[in-house]
Amino acid sequence: MNIKFNQLDRGYRKYKTEYDQAAISTLESGIYILGNKLAEFEKEFASFCGAKYCVGLNSGLDALTLAFKALDIGVGDExxxxxxxxxxxxxxxxxxxxxxxxxxxxxxxxxxxxxIENKLNNKTKAILAVHLYGQSANIKKIKALACKHNLYLIEDCAQSHGAMFKSKTTGVWGDIGCFSFYPTKNIGAFGDSGAIITNNPQHYEKIKMLRNYGSKVKYQNELLGTNSRLDEIQAALLSVKLKHYDELRKEREHIAQRYLNEIKNSKIALPRIRAGSDHVWHLFVIKTKQRNQLQEYLAKNGICTQIHYPLPPHLSLAYSHLGFKKGDFPITEEYCDTIISLPLFEGLLDSEIDYIIWIINKY
Ligand SMILES: Cc1ncc(COP(=O)(O)O)c(C=O)c1O
Structure with a gap:
């Protein structure tokens, strides 16, 4: 058997008629940027998250960058x-x-x-909480800390669409929630796109201006903005995907539960879930001391895996100027050396899940 890490065409085929209709009707509308499809998706996504406002953007990175920009967090801030x-x-x-x-x-x-607390000083302006792999972080406690120290709280929800902590969705705990709709994400578009959500009308208005060259009125540029407008076709396609969120979530849950219940190998640690946290299984990440051997063994048996992530940001070349060295964050570094993500995507067949479990249990 040959199993890829992801096969996005299977997700497309599942609702092909609806996606095709959404794309064609947008093409026929003659409006491709900042039209009704985007306005509708923003309304739907805000309501899905339980937020007042949503602004569609070009990517998850833009969502994060514009969130900090809107809060005037910059040089000299931590x-x-x-x-x-x-x-x-x-x-x-x-x-x-x-x-x-x-x-x-x-x-x-x-x-x-x-x-967190012993890293705070008078330069600290915000906490960025990331809900990694689809499981909500300990966000209620993080929020309490942010309130106690008068800090902004931003949430990176690129991997946690729809995940709750207690009874509140990730993204609405903080001042601004940032989302990516990169195609492999749980609610994935068919190209790059992202969004922010917020309950604050000032943040909403500012990010709406920032995404459109800093203007509210055409050619009147009040802020140094950028071009980050989620386009009409992606918005229309995302509305289709969002409509099917419950089914898509159940499918991911089914795959994850099968892995959790049926993978039995003393060399492998399965993911754990915090009480109160919700997991929407963006990634199924297992841990083993013999990570590279396991990855090679799976590849030899036709199963593609990935590492999320093999090198932590503090050790990446891009951040070498920050002066960190191996050993500075030993828990993070140990995770990078021992984690491996199994295939978990829309359209993964039960026969393929059977095979993956069988091969892992034989290891
Ligand atoms: C945790 C996290 N944050 C942010 C992003 C950035 O999203 P995008 O690729 O849409 O810019 C990603 C995307 O992979 C991500 O996983």
Whole structure:
């Protein structure tokens, strides 16, 4: 058997007629940027998250970058961020000239809340919480800390669409929630796109202007903005996907539950879920000391896997100027060396899940 890590065409085929109709009707409308399709999707996505406002953008990175920009966080400011995250979380901070202050993860791979307080000083302006792999971080406690120290709270929900903590969706705990709709994401578009959500009308208005060259009225540019407008076709396609969210979520849950119940191998640690946290299974990440051997063994047996992520941002060449070295964040670094993500995507067949489980249990 040959199983890819992701096969996006299967997701497309599942609702092909609806996607085709959405794309064609947008093409026929003659309106391709900032039209009704975007306005509708923004309304639907805000309501899905339980937020007042949503602004559609070009990517998850733009969402993060514009969130910090809207809050006037920049040069001289520090932002608390998990060391264990995708580099985009850090870029959102440094794109504004602010400094990332890394914090080690807990056993659920999200920021260790107890390690935040001793990293705060009078330059700290915000906490960026990341809900990694689809599991909500310990956001209620993070929110309490942010309130106690008068800090902004931004959430990176690129991997946590629809995940709740207690009875509130990720993205509405903080001041601004940032989303990516990159095609492999749980609610994935058919190209790059992203969004922010917020309950604050000032943040909403400002990010709406920032995404459109800093203007509210055409050719009257009040802010130094950018071009980050989620286009009409992607918005129309995202509305289709959002409509099917419950089915898509159940499908991911089914695959994850099968892995959790049926993978039985003493060399492998399965993911754990925090009480109160919801997991929407963007990624199914297992851990093993013999990670490279396991990855080779799976590849030899026709199963593609990925590592999320093999190198933490503090050790990447791009951030060498920050002066970190191996050993500075040992928990994060240990995760990078021992984690491996199994295939989990829309359209993964039960026969393929059977095979993956069988091969892993034989290892
Ligand atoms: C945690 C996290 N944050 C931010 C991003 C950035 O999203 P995008 O690729 O849409 O810019 C990603 C995308 O992979 C991500 O996983």
């Amino acid at each position: 932002v608390i961020v998990p060391a264990n995250t995708y580099i985009a979380s850090i870029l959102g901070i440094t794109n504004n000239g602010a400094k990332p202050i890394f914090v080690e993860p807990d056993e659920y791979h999200n920021i260790d809340v107890d390690s």
